[in-house]
Amino acid sequence: LEKFEHILTSSPAPGVALITLNRPKALNALCSPLIVELNKALKVAEEDDAVGAVVVTGSEKAFAAGADIKEMKDKTYDEVFRTNFIESWHRLYTFRKPTIAAISGFALGGGCEIAMMCDLLLASPSAKFGQPEINLGVIPGAGGTQRLTRLVGRSRAMELILTGKTFNAEQAEQWGVVSRVVREGSVVDEAVKVGEEIASKGRLATMAAKEAVNAAYELPLSEGLRLERKLFHSLFATADQKEGMSAFVEKRKPKFAHL
Numbered sequence: 073l074e075k076f077e078h079i080l081t082s083s084p085a086p087g088v089a090l091i092t093l094n095r096p097k098a099l100n101a102l103c104s105p106l107i108v109e110l111n112k113a114l115k116v117a118e119e120d121d122a123v124g125a126v127v128v129t130g131s132e133k134a135f136a137a138g139a140d141i142k143e144m145k146d147k148t149y150d151e152v153f154r155t156n157f158i159e160s161w162h163r164l165y166t167f168r169k170p171t172i173a174a175i176s177g178f179a180l181g182g183g184c185e186i187a188m189m190c191d192l193l194l195a196s197p198s199a200k201f202g203q204p205e206i207n208l209g210v211i212p213g214a215g216g217t218q219r220l221t222r223l224v225g226r227s228r229a230m231e232l233i234l235t236g237k238t239f240n241a242e243q244a245e246q247w248g249v250v251s252r253v254v255r256e257g258s259v260v261d262e263a264v265k266v267g268e269e270i271a272s273k274g275r276l277a278t279m280a281a282k283e284a285v286n287a288a289y290e291l292p293l294s295e296g297l298r299l300e301r302k303l304f305h306s307l308f309a310t311a312d313q314k315e316g317m318s319a320f321v322e323k324r325k326p327k328f329a330h331l
């Protein structure tokens with residue numbers, strides 16, 4: 073595994089890659105070099121057949137307290153436009169295997185946006201979410217106005233984004249931003265457990281499922297249903313479909329190919 077400066081990578085369980093944001097002194101503020109490293113780690117995980125799911129986490133105190141304000145402070149319009157600033161963050165969303173965010177502490181601004189790019193979010197009771205960009209004279213730039221709105225609805229998203237106020241883990245669960253709040257101190261273990269379970273399924277099926285569910289946020293219903301059916305049909309070309317269905321009929325556990 074490659075050595076990085078701003079992130080840590082490990083394989084805590086079979087089929088699971090764990091990426092830990094690791095700039096403790098800056099509460100994991102997302103500077104450009106960190107995003108470059110994150111994208112490199114994702115590329116490795118995408119190409120590694122042994123990886124079936126990726127967990128992204130931060131520290132107990134902060135998942136990530138946003139884009140690096142010190143780095144952004146003096147940027148000009150010319151520069152952010154020319155370099156398409158923030159565009160490269162999107163790599164996490166186009167990553168093709170399932171991703172799980174394990175969130176403790178602050179998930180603010182770009183931190184909240186990075187979490188929402190993951191397919192499934194688990195939170196500690198301590199997790200604190202928000203899009204405080206309005207307090208800095210800007211707006212969310214990595215999907216906050218779009219993803220948060222789709223998750224929590226327009227009026228609630230407007231209140232959060234226009235006032236910059238934060239919301240807690242319980243609210244995040246109630247509103248459907250996270251799938252579960254878990255016991256304090258257990259969020260990474262829980263996320264790794266879910267990742268391990270996902271990685272034990274057929275790889276092509278989990279990738280197809282991810283693609284189909286995320287398409288529900290991109291496509292009109294008739295097109296989404298068509299894509300789902302096409303992906304469903306395509307899975308009949310896989311050994312995992314034969315194995316999965318034979319195992320059911322033979323009353324045994326399936327042994328999927330890419331383990």
Ligand code: CO8
Nearest residue numbers: 097098099101137138139140141142180181182204213214
């Ligand atoms: N960027 C840079 N440094 C940060 C950030 C950040 N986002 N957040 C915290 N830090 C640093 C602090 O500056 C401090 O460093 P130092 O010790 O050198 O002063 C260190 O981390 C510890 O922070 P605090 O002392 O502030 O810790 P507290 O526990 O008192 O407070 C908070 C924690 C409440 C999280 C506080 O740090 C805070 O409000 N942080 C900023 C949160 C924020 O506004 N985030 C949004 C940033 S903007 C953004 O993400 C936009 C994304 C898309 C941009 C698109 C632009 C085109």
